[in-house]
Amino acid sequence: MIIVSACLLGLNTKYDGKAHTHAMLQKYSTKGKFIPVCPEQLGGLPTPRVPVEIIGGTGQGVLSGDCVAQGEQGEVVTSEFILGAKEVLKIVELVPVTAAILKERSPSCGVNCIYDGSFSHRIISGQGVTAALLKEHNIPIYSEEELTEERLVELLERV
Template identity: 55%
Template sequence: MYIVSACLLGIKTRYDGGCSCNEKLLKLAGEGKAIPVCPEQLAGCPTPRDPCEIAGSDGGDVLDGRCVVISRNGADMTEKFIKGAEETLKIAKVCGVKKAILKARSPSCGTGQIYDGTFSGKTVPGNGVTAELLIRNGIEVYSEETMEDIMAGGQPTEESAEDAINKDALSGKSP
């Protein structure tokens, strides 16, 4: 089971009221293996909404109180983004989810790269607020652009440690 950004599943939750549908993830959802979440909506933000970016740093610094999330019109959205991250983490814990596939570059969901806070389209290394909170809680996080790291045969896999050990034992490898 995976937490998946709702916008990647064709749900119109993006800041602009659109979605970023991904066919592989849509298939995963159709198999009952994806839990759609939108941290901003979980925090009570409307759709559509003003675009937001992390001002001058990344989600880790937001969580640690060292920087803020701002909207294009200058509103401080930090509390909303932290609340959305916390609600997403609650869902992951309740459902026993260990992996997430989140929207690239988003101030909530971005993994490895996020927009730089200038609303210029430039990116910087870092994670969004939700991605960072999930990582800090032991959940593996991928974007739709890096999910190939967990894909096999066109679908994410969830091979358990026991399955891997059994497969190695059958092939003569020692664990």
Template identity: 50%
Template sequence: MIAYEVIYVILISACLLGLNCRYNGGNNLDKELMKYLKDKEYVIACPEQLGGLPTPRNPSEIVFGDGKEVLDGKSRVKDNKGQDVTMSFIKGARETLKIAKLYNVKTAILKEKSPSCGNVAIYDGSFCGKLKEGSGITAELLKQNGILVFNENNYKENI
């Protein structure tokens, strides 16, 4: 009988590894995270780009509730010009989930505060820099599918 080693891959927000995919065209390079991942298997994704949004793009926030309410059809995502971008965010979350399933992802490290990736706090929809408790759309969809979601501030003590 042949023994196979099961490899668990970590999903990482692309911006945390220096890819310029943030709304403003920049990134959130986290050198400590890069060191942590040195001997680990991982795959990267930017849900907003996977949803078809351009880079750069107008900043977006969930206007009521969090990612769960958006996925349940009870809330929307709007950019700072008032354009509804909900469907792009949902598409990006679904595409990210497809990648996670393809790579047997059990854990994700995503960018906190993002309307896609935040897992503890997200912006409140007022575009005033205020935070509220809750998950972004991708973080919520991953959680609903049994994937543990952490952010760049809390992965070290949990993984």
């Protein structure tokens, strides 16, 4: 099975209650090999919810306690982000997961980059909290932005 950010499959799980529907992922979702997840919902946050960014670092820093996940108005939601990442990891432990396809720039799911914590749309290199935890556990992670159809078919063949 492949973990996929639920918003990419058309589920309205994004912070603003909308989706980031990815046509190619939606097309292949009928194969029954995707597990849609929203770590922020699994961590107990509502939808819609305030925009959140990682302040002072990346997902690895949140996991190690060196920085926080914080809402635009200052509300700290670090524990919810960590819980959501751990819940996704439980899914990985329950079913044979061969990879994860995650939403780039998300404070949970960002694979290569996230927003810098200033809420000014500046991007930095680094991973979101869930992406970092999956990588720590040797689950291959891919951004929807770097995914080609050829790569997706190859990933699906491994399931």
